[in-house]
Amino acid sequence: xxxYVQINKKRDDNIMESYDFLLAIALxxxxxxxxxxxxxxxxxxxxxxxxxxxxxxxxxxxGVLQETxxxxxxxxxxxxxxxxxxxxxxxxxxxxxxxxxxxxxxxLGVLLPTIFCGGIYxxxxxxxxxxxxxxxxxxxxxVFSATSVSITVETLSEMxxxxxxxxxxxxxxxxxxxxxxxxxxxxxxxxxxxASANPLLVLGKILGxxxxxxxxxxxVNNLFKIxxxxxxxxxxxxxxxxxxxxxxxxxxxxxxxIADITGAYFAGLTLCNITKTRDHVGEKISIASYLFFSPIFxxxxxxxxxxxxxxxxxxxxxxxxxxVATLTKIIGCGLGAKAFKMTNxxxxxxxxxxxxxxxxxxxxxxxxLMLSLVTEKIFPxxxxxxVATVFITPILLNIVMKDYDEEEEGFSC
Numbered sequence: 530x531x532x533y534v535q536i537n538k539k540r541d542d543n544i545m546e547s548y549d550f551l552l553a554i555a556l557x558x559x560x561x562x563x564x565x566x567x568x569x570x571x572x573x574x575x576x577x578x579x580x581x582x583x584x585x586x587x588x589x590x591x592g593v594l595q596e597t598x599x600x601x602x603x604x605x606x607x608x609x610x611x612x613x614x615x616x617x618x619x620x621x622x623x624x625x626x627x628x629x630x631x632x633x634x635x636x637l638g639v640l641l642p643t644i645f646c647g648g649i650y651x652x653x654x655x656x657x658x659x660x661x662x663x664x665x666x667x668x669x670x671x672v673f674s675a676t677s678v679s680i681t682v683e684t685l686s687e688m689x690x691x692x693x694x695x696x697x698x699x700x701x702x703x704x705x706x707x708x709x710x711x712x713x714x715x716x717x718x719x720x721x722x723x724a725s726a727n728p729l730l731v732l733g734k735i736l737g738x739x740x741x742x743x744x745x746x747x748x749v750n751n752l753f754k755i756x757x758x759x760x761x762x763x764x765x766x767x768x769x770x771x772x773x774x775x776x777x778x779x780x781x782x783x784x785x786x787i788a789d790i791t792g793a794y795f796a797g798l799t800l801c802n803i804t805k806t807r808d809h810v811g812e813k814i815s816i817a818s819y820l821f822f823s824p825i826f827x828x829x830x831x832x833x834x835x836x837x838x839x840x841x842x843x844x845x846x847x848x849x850x851x852x853v854a855t856l857t858k859i860i861g862c863g864l865g866a867k868a869f870k871m872t873n874x875x876x877x878x879x880x881x882x883x884x885x886x887x888x889x890x891x892x893x894x895x896x897x898l899m900l901s902l903v904t905e906k907i908f909p910x911x912x913x914x915x916v917a918t919v920f921i922t923p924i925l926l927n928i929v930m931k932d933y934d935e936e937e938e939g940f941s942c
Contacts, residue, residue, distance in 0.1 A: 550599045554825070557594070560586055561824040576683045576827055577923045580916075583831020596832050600825060605789070607826030608679050610818045612790040613774040615682045615700055616797020617811045618691050631701035634865035638702060638883050639709045641861035643670035645853050653846045654907070668717050668902040672893050672911060673854045673886060675710045677919075678703040679790070680885040683823070684923040690930060695875050699882040702862065704791060706883070710893070717902070731786060738785035742777075746799040749773060753799075757806045770800060770810040833891060836913050847910035851917040858884045878930050885922035886915045 560582035565575030586594045594600075647670030655662055681699055685691040756766055774796040781792025801807055839847070863880035871879070894911045897903035903911065 550597070553594050553597070553600060554821075556586060557582070557600075557828045558821075558824055561828050575687060576680060577920065579824055579827035580831050580920060583828035583833075585831070586828065587832035588835040588837065594832060596829060600829050600832070603822060604826040604829040607818065607822030607824075608790055609774065609778050609793040610814055610822055611679050611682055611826070612793040613771075613797040614686075614811060614814050614818065615678075615691065616794040616799075617801050617807050617814070618686075619697065619700060619798055619801050621798070621802060628701070630866060630869040630871070631698050632705060633868055634698060634702040634862045634879060634883070635705035635709060637861035637865045638676060638706055638858055639674040639713070641857040642673040642854055643667070643713070645857050646670045646673040646850060649846070649849050649853050650907075653842070653849070664717060665902055668897050669907075669911070671710065671713050671717055672890050672897065673850070673857075673914075674706070674713065675886055675890045675893055676703045676706040676858070676883045677885050677890065678882065679826070680919050680922050681882040681926065683827075684926050685882070685930070688927070688930060690933065693933070695878045695882065695930070695933070698866065698879055700794070702865075702879070702883060704794060734785045735787065738781060738787050741780070741785070742795050742799075745777075746795065750799050750803070753803050753806055757803045766806055767810050767813040770806065771814065773799075830891075830916060830919055833912060833916065836909060839909055839913070843906060843910045844913075846907075847913040847917075850910065850914040854886070854914060854918055855884050855921060874929065874933060878926065878933065881922060881925045881929055884918050884925070886918045890915045890918075 561579040564578035564582040564585070566578070568578035568581070569575050584590050588595060647666045647668075650669040651658075651662070651666045655666060678700055681703075682691060682696075685693070685696045685699075690696055753766070753770070756763075756769075774793050777792040777796035778789035779792070781787040781795075782789040800810065836844075859877070859880035861880070862883040863876040866876035866879045867873075891912065894903060894908065894915065898905070898908050
């Protein structure tokens with residue numbers, strides 16, 4: 530009997546603990562909405578308010594909430610749905626026209642941050658140029674070569690410019706950026722651990738992913754065209770579309786080693802030319818995302834911001850890293866856009882849109898911590914610089930793109 534009582538008491542304690550996630554959801558939804566309305570009042574995107582809400586609730590604020598496995602999972606679903614929506618809203622014709630521009634923007638957007646952000650790290654902490662220090666230096670640059678466009682996507686969506694030429698190039702360049710970043714990360718991981726990681730194998734997986742997308746995408750696109758003719762606005766089509774999104778995200782991450790958000794984006798891209806299905810699914814996804822998943826995703830970025838324990842030198846390094854990370858994306862990506870004769874406003878908008886690092890860079894930094902490429906002392910500085918790029922992106926993007934009228938701008942690829 531005593532054992533039975535202990536087992537039941539333990540079970541009751543677990544049940545009580547499990548209720549904490551309900552409080553976390555309630556606080557996140559309330560604070561993100563209130564803070565979002567406040568930022569909207571001062572003509573800033575609501576997404577910025579959601580980020581502020583996360584900081585307020587997190588360890589750098591009142592410390593009411595901390596990142597949990599549930600919030601991490603819900604956050605991951607949120608960014609997957611955001612990128613699926615971005616894929617659905619992509620104009621393929623514009624993406625093809627922007628192909629050359631996107632490639633050059635991505636190339637310069639990876640090269641400059643890798644060189645200069647790594648250089649800043651070596652300037653502060655590189656006592657001698659040993660092999661290990663060289664690998665660490667390159668890795669820090671790789672962390673900030675990544676681009677996370679979820680913040681940009683949400684900001685452009687709020688401004689009604691997600692389908693603009695600037696928005697299309699940003700998303701296209703970010704997809705290429707992600708692929709290049711994975712290749713470089715794989716090479717650095719291999720160099721740090723000997724033969725445990727094979728860069729050629731990773732490259733083969735990336736090429737295999739695009740072959741997989743081409744084949745599966747063609748089949749699924751044809752199937753949904755048939756469904757679109759008879760059940761274009763059916764609830765089941767929306768469910769099947771979302772299932773396809775998550776399946777593509779899973780396959781990308783699990784079998785090809787590519788970020789799940791890339792798989793989700795290509796899932797949306799597969800369906801973007803099927804008019805009725807695209808509009809219906811996009812509407813349903815946006816409702817679910819707005820009500821639940823997006824607030825949790827953006828708040829979770831704020832929850833990850835913990836600057837306690839940083840000494841003066843490390844904090845100075847974080848500020849310098851943030852400045853360099855911001856400028857290298859703006860200059861590098863902006864120059865790539867200007868090379869294709871885009872206007873100053875378009876080039877600046879693209880550069881700023883590529884600044885945000887977000888969850889992609891955080892995941893890379895976490896991987897570096899696990900591989901001992903980043904020390905526990907440096908890691909908070911990286912997180913602070915990454916989150917700062919997330920905060921600055923919607924502010925600058927709103928300023929530059931607020932009066933952007935695509936009809937008045939020229940566009941040449």
